[in-house]
Amino acid sequence: MSRLDQAHALRLRSAAALGLVAALAGGGCTGPDASAVHRPAAQTSPLPTVPPAQPPPRLTRAKVDAAVDRLDGVVRDAMRRTGVPGVAVGVVHDDEVLYLKGFGARKAGAEGRVGPDTVFQLASVSKPVASTVVAAAVGEKTVAWDDPVVEHSPGFALKDPWVTRHVTLADLFSHRSGLPDHAGDLLEDLGYDRPYILGHLRYEPLDPFRASYAYTNFGLTEAAVAVARAAGTSWENLSADKLYRPLGMDSTSSSFTDYEKAANKAVTHVKQGDTWQPEFVRDANAQSPAGGASSTVRDMTKWLRLQLGNGKFEGRQVIDSDALDETHLPHIVSEPPHAPAGRTGFYGLGWNVSYDDQGRVKLGHSGAFAMGAATNVTLLPSENLGIVVLTNGEPVGVPEAIASTLLDTAQTGGPTVDWLKFIGPILQQAAQGDRSETDYTKPPARPAPARADSTYTGTYANDFYGPMTVSTQGDDLVMRLGPRKQRFTLRHYDGDTFSYPTTGENAVGLSGVTFGVGTNGRADKVRVENLDTTGLGTFTRE
Structure with missing residues (x-):
């Protein structure tokens, strides 16, 4: 999720759309107003008596079973309408696994069907899994949620020294540190590793501490790594020791290597035209606590039982209940209401927290x-x-629609809205949110000519993104960035401005590169538009 202005609230890169979907879908269940005041038929007192508000009637097993019985059709309908190649679903009620199924293909056009034991990448569902691991460490007194991060990670720093000294594990797990939306993600796209990214968060400008919400993968990752350091181990080992092994989650891992070598895994797909293609491999190891876990629906239902059982699993108190409860409480407003009667969304510790009707x-x-x-x-x-x-296709609303339809049907006997039709356009709009305001596919009617290539070639420095080199390769002007010197071909647009195709998880199509030419006729600086979201995207000639 993003900063609090509505323009940013629909950015896919910031996951705001998914948070907004969660808040809106939370209101899908309708029913009697539990707070309604009922007057007795005969008044025996000058003042009306108001009975206490009654909790809503509990969902019976019969209602839940009826909703579960319709899940096959709900899943197949969502797959038919979107073409998403593979889906796996698990449902838990009253500590029983009621539903555990896979549908479709692990890889489009290849043999191998999705089943309950197919390994999927969890993406940001890794966050509530990570907060469960930290809750285990909190319960064992290894750390406390209110510990300053620097107590366990002395080299950690943010731009403001006071915030550096005071920011806690809970602050970073609830995205209220002041770090800007998705701080560090673009460094990951350029190929930088976890230590580099975490060490460079200190350059990011800060919003008001504990008074602003901005979703940050690497802020949460820093907190999780600090906890692992306090425990004297790595995050990947801590996750396995405190959660995966105690629950028997044998196919779950916080290491991309384990996902990559799994024989029964669902590969990622993106939609190209009318077909889904397994075009990319997403290695999220750098942000493992925030987005790098992988699991199966069979394993995840064990975790659901732990969550719903207040830290108990099969009679054993695996996670301290108080430490786990803290993760479920609202810690910051994440989605203010957009209308007087609108819902407010909150973020806990790795969880979106909302309230239904x-x-x-x-x-x-x-x-x-x-x-x-x-x-x-x-x-x-x-x-x-x-x-x-869990699905193996880019976000088009399928997992949220399936979950919302199940809850809606259990409450009302059927969906109150077409959730896929409702959620899909929100995500479509979000997918366009980060694109440049300039359409680089359409040059100006009379573009100014570029200068000689030698005006632009050379090496430029940037404390945050590292060095950039601009050189010629054949007839092309080429920009190289990152530790692996990723190559980007620059195409002339207008004057000293060029375009280049962005790549990686946060790719937004064509973006701009504008050179600033000094009095000596050579470029002395260059601004990369896509890297300048927080004002850090200007490189200076060495």
Whole structure:
């Protein structure tokens, strides 16, 4: 999710659309108003008596079973309408797994069907999984949620020294540190590793501490890594030791290597025209706690049972209940209401927290890789009901629609809206949110000519993004960035401005590169539009 202005609230890269979908879908269940005041038929007192508000009637097993019985059709309909290659779904109610199925293909055009034991990348559903791991460490007194991060990660720093000293694990897990939306993600796209990215968060400008919300993969990652450091191990090992092994989640890992070598895995797909293609490989190891876990629906239903069981699993208290409860509480407003009667969305510790029409707490999180994965987990703790949906296609609303339809049907006997039709356009709009305001595919009617290539070639420095080199290769002007010196061909647009195709998880099509030419006739600086979202995208000639 993004900053609080509505223009940014629909950015896919910032996952705001998924948070907005979660808040809106949370209101899908309708029913009697539990707060309605009823006057008795005969008044025996000058003042009316008001009976206490009654909790909504609990969802019965019969209602849940009826909704589950319709899930096959709901999933197949969503796949038919979108073409998403593979889907896996698990449902838990009253500590029982009621539904565990896979549909479709692990890889389009290849043999191998999705089943309950097919491994999917979780994307940002990794976040509530990560907060569960930290809750285990909190319960064992290894750390406390309110520990300053620097107590466990002495080299950590943000731009403001006071914030650096005071920002806590909970601040970073609830995205209220002041770091800007998705701080560090563009460094990951350029190929930088986790230590480099975390070490360069100190350059990012800060919004007001604990008074602003901005979704940050690497802020949360820093907190998780600090916890692992306090425990004397790596994040990948801590996750396995405190959660995956105790629950028997044998196919779950926080390491991309384990996903990559899994024989029964769903590969990522993006839609090209009318077909889905396995075009990209998304290695999210750098942000493993925030987006790099992988699992199966069979394993994830074990985690759902733990969550709904207040940290208990099969009679054992695996996670301290108080430490886990803290993750479910609202810690910051993440989605202010956009209308007087609109809903307010909150973020807990790795969870979106909202309230449905019955006043029940609803916990959820979506995950999205633009490079080809979409996931969702949704819980109604008061009903002991949870659903997890994993897919191997880019986000088009399928997992959220399936989850919302199940909850809606259990409450009302059928969906109150066509959730896929409702959610899909929100995500479509979000997918366009980060694109440049300039259409670089259409040059000006009378573009100014470029100068000689030698005006632009050379090496430029940037404290945040590292060095950039601009050189000629044949007839092309080429920009190289990142530790692996990724190559980007620059195409002339107008005067000293060129375009280049962005790549990676945060690709937004064509973006601009504008050279600033000094009095000596050589460029002395260059601004890369797509890298300048927080004012850090200007490189200076060495």
